[in-house]
Amino acid sequence: MNQTKLEELASRALSMRRMIIEMLAASKSGHPGGSLSAVEIVATLYFAAMQVDPANPHQPDRDRFVLSKGHAAPVLYSALAEKGFFPREELLTLRKTGSHLQGHPDMKKTPGVDMSTGSLGQGISAAVGMALAGKLDKKDYRVYALLGDGECEEGMVWEAAMAASHYKLDNLTTFLDYNGLQIDGPVQEVMNPTPLDQKFQAFGWEVIQIDGHNFQEIWDALEKARGTKGKPTMIIARTVKGKGVSFMENQAGWHGNAPNAEQAAQALAELGGGK
């Protein structure tokens, strides 16, 4: 990835982080921690990897993205707004009565959302279905999904993992946002899902481990996934929950609480780059 692209992605990511804080402050509820940990992943997908057209969100040959950890809707909405699927101002209607921006992604309401999610474990199965359809139709679109590490405690994730390798879905690439936290605390203390790399390997996946905040590593992993034949790829991305906002970083308490006006101002000041 060249320097110009890296710089563009960094600026997109900054803009997305600011939007996440702004929309959560406006809605006064929602999930900052797991939105901020996935910014670089989602930015790289929408601004480097995926073929999507904001003017034609249902275009049948497009790449698909399923936010299996649906509570991180703000990171998806920030990318969709930044990409031009809908006006940026609409972000401030997040979670309000009548808004097309629901608390969890809703494919019937929001342009650019490929699958309704929010019940953990279900998104990855839908992504498997989309990848199967791609194979059936002999299309070369790719399907991407994003899982949480806590989400991997759901049995359904492993049912989907089994099916994806059974059907040799090399058109499916999944990220695992390995931020180490769920709601009740560290994943290893609440219900240890590790070792995730060995588990997905044993389920027949190509597994790549990267720093989930490093664009070059994300990009290289995506390239490797594209070249992998006969099996799906799991990119285990080490991340920091709440990344970019000092007081939110690595705090389970910032999983599902929105910042108040003062906290939002502090977060935005730390992030910088405001216009």
Added chain:
Amino acid sequence: MIKIATRTAYGQTLAKLGEENPNIVVLDADLSKSTKTADFAKKFPERFFNAGIAEANLMGMAAGLAASGKVPFASTFAVFATGRAFEQVRNSIAYPKLNVKVAATHAGITVGEDGGSHQSVEDVSLMRSLPNLTVIVPADAVETEKAVRAAAEHQGPVYIRLGRLDLPVILPEDYEFKLGKAVALREGWDAAVFANGIMLALALEAAEALAREGIEVAVVNVSTVKPLDTATVAEVARQAGAVVTAEEHSIIGGLGSAIAEALVENCPVPMERVGLKDTFGESGSPWELMEKYGLTVGGIVDAVRRVYQRKAQG
């Protein structure tokens, strides 16, 4: 006025029950701060089991604990307890009639901002369809404490539906709760409202408003939806001759359906159901959503006027 959520009363009661009964164990699925089982977990860490984000296993483990003499309370959001884990509740808990108490929080549209994916509007319908299962929908904190205690004493599976929102306490401390008993809180001969959960307070307000126009409405708290107190329901309906049900739930399969089934067989009268009209919820602030979906005092008042009219027309 102090306001307290039914989930909060649940957590407090569970922590007290833990002292009284060493057989009580509690299970959660990564939502213990929200469901308030954290109160129990703090006091009795060795009797608390976090299943992680794994609701099917949560219910299965609860079944095994019950089969081994424990009294498990299993908690998560209503949409996951009765949706994701439906078949575990059916085949591992209700079918073998095991002594599991499924206490589900964040039921209904008053979940608010999280939106339709998280708002369970069908849980009572699902749970009510299962043989052996007792289904309770408490109206406030006072009734929740009594219901949770009754559930702990009852031998057999129980579903308790709890809410997220802080609510005023409407029932007196000495309110007499009995499993399977519907309680008339207000007498009236012109029409009757059968309500539960958050809608009970609104039904009482609606009755006040109607009394000012000279329409006397009975209000009955039907917190045990199953087994339904058919005798009381039929008797009140017979006296009133016109009935409205009110629930924060789909009108399909919940309290409205239960009352309709009982009345059509015992004493058919003009009837309307206030509730969600075959729709999912959406994101928004809880009371805005209640307004939008017609779960209001005005909604109940209008429904009562209509059934009262139909009754007058014979």
